[in-house]
Amino acid sequence: MSAATPAGGAPARPDPATLRALGPVAFVGLGVMGGAMLRNLVRAGADCRGCDASPATLERLADLGCPLFADPVDAARGAAVLVTMLPTSAHTRQVLFGEAGRGGAAAVLADGALVIEMSTGDALETDRIAAELAAAGLRCIDAPVGRTPREAAAGRALVMAGGDTEDVARARPLFEALADTIVHVGPRGSGIRLKLVNNYMGMVGMVMTAEALMFAAKLGLDRATVVKVLSTTAAGRGQLNTNYPHKVLAGDVTPDFPLRMGYKDIHLAMNLAASVGAPLGLGGYAREMFALAKSWGREEQDCTAMLLLLEDLAQVPR
Template sequence: MAKDTKGKDKQRVGFIGVGLMGHGMAKNILEKGWPLQVIGHRNRKPVNDLVKRGAKEAKSPAAMAADCDVIFLCVTSSLQVEDLIRRKDGIKAGAHKGLVIVDCSTADPNSTIALAEELAPLGVRLIDAPLGRSPKEAEEGRLNTFVGADAKTLKEVHPLIAAWAENIIHVGPLGAGHKMKLINNFVAMSYVAVYAEAFTACKKTGVPLEKFHEVISAGGLNSGMFQNVCKWVIGGDPKAHEFTLANCDKDIRYFNQLADAEKLTTVVASAVKQTYTMAMAMDRGADNMPMLADAVANFNGLTIQPESLRTGKKAGKKDKKKNKK
């Protein structure tokens, strides 16, 4: 362990996945006094910013594992987590007894449990701490996290997690955090799918979108997610909720897999999955979550926001005609 300015032990921390959420988390760890290593990425901007603030850049996950006490992972899915741990220059190759890996990704709980069992003989512990809230709260150090861990390991890493999380909810043992996250995201993605169909119905029947916003905002159905969707559907803000439809599709598939493994009937979840699958088939994976409304509207021959605003590309003649409708 490293020492802080008062001579106290400070865990040496590694962070892999310094993207929209990870940058703010890593920044807060660094600013609150922990020595930090990061892994380079094709998007150099967040990496360069953290290095400028005092972080070191590790050559590989193996090199990071050999030199750190705790490693945070904040990547897209279990596929990336498995690769980072198992590949030739991965975490497992450089792991040492006492290393703790904190997986903040939205992942498959079965994969999480299997990886933990694989790492245990090396004296390495894996816990899950997926995230709630947005990149804005990540930068402010005010995320939510749902933790699956034994009490002893959570106690060890709690101050580190508290550097970037306002609410730390210990859900249960290993894997419980990822299960909670999938259930949470199922609810969120179901709401957005309902909003998308409702806005399309408004458009088709001539109900002004602004009036629909006014009615929902004034009643018990109002929510932060509804307001975020409206920032795009009515306000045209493409960054209203920066979470891609590709990620939504992955998360709702993971939820359905979780439900299938437990032999649960999932009438709503199956329908929600098909909505996001449809958006993916329409090549909308890079769109942000509120833009599901456009996919549903477009599928019905309608337009919510012009394609040029959604894609950032200049409208051609075809778009301009469409937007006059």
């Protein structure tokens, strides 16, 4: 893992000459995130061309001071770097290879150009696209971004890059214009996989938070008080920020709070939820996982040993 700046520091900014030395950069996909990212690249001094299929989007970005195109082939012609920031992998494939695999942006890039796929797409299709680009003599890394549009606009995105070390190094000046945290996750395909793990955790957390607040409301509790209290507990702050680093991730599953007691508590909560008609779907699944601890010989281990239980079930090698 590597970061562009220490935590809490001002974002690193590349020397404009270093950015321009990359050669022409075509940026395809100028939605909320992509438009903010292109704006930062232009501001940092990159030689950019933007592209989007939406006339309204191009009009919104008309003040950028760089050429804008509706056709990705026009934007990519002769470019040394092509960035894709698109809704799906199908859009990326169409931009790169065109209809029926012919006539796309990949065909008009400079020799040895670097394609940086920053979309959140299908991991296996991302692998296939990268292999096809490599067969065409093009370099490719997957580098999806994290955080919010507001942080992207401020140049404080998170970049999770998967690819060869030299390719990620080549892209680093560009990333430094976009992000304050740049992580080289591993080989090609690693970036999109970590992004999907992150999004899985985030979206399940959305449901869990909604369930908890709904449960509290069904019990007649004051929402502001509930939010205030939960914001100070491990439940609200998140296990990765509280218990996991000090227990299971440190190799310690001696019980601060055993899985046996975790089962008791979630069972009590589920019974209370049933009495007031609060649907807790995630709670039902979690109770079943806690119930397995006894048969797997883990009921007296710390609750964070849930990680080991699930790894047992998934046959994750240790």
